[in-house]
Amino acid sequence: MQLTIYLLLFSFFLALVLYGHYRLKAQAARLNPEIWGLAGPMLFFGLNHYLSLLIIALRESISNIDLFLALSIAGSLLSFATIFFMAPYLISTVQTTAEHERD
Incomplete structure (x- = not known):
């Protein structure tokens, strides 16, 4: 019974994270594409x-x-996915900072 409750809570949280993922993606496309670079990894960390x-x-x-x-194993894969999604954001931030310092 306890396992079922935990799995239901996990499924609900997963659905909530995926919903937030697509909402933030749609909002970031309209407002600022750089927001999405940080929002995705934060959802995966959560x-x-x-x-x-x-x-x-x-x-x-x-x-x-x-x-x-x-x-x-699922937790480990989520950690790697977080790093994978975070890498482009970090790279673009470093490149932007380097360009601003050159100017």
């Missing part, structure tokens, strides 16, 4: 943080080691 809390909360109650490993 999802990764929630998944970490879920793993910690379920550590004692998970009897199936495969499920625990799957959740751990």
Whole structure:
């Protein structure tokens, strides 16, 4: 029962993050494209943080080691996805700063 509640909460949070992802993407396209470079990684960090809390909360109650490993791997993949999405933003920020310093 506890596992079901946690998984439902995780699904709700995932849907909320994906909704926020597309809302921010649409808003960033209209306002400022650089906003999207930072908003995407922040959403992934939030999802990764929630998944970490879920793993910690379920550590004692998970009897199936495969499920625990799957959740751990999902958290690691989210961390790599966050870094992957953050890299273009950091690169463009460094390039913009270097161009402003040259001028």
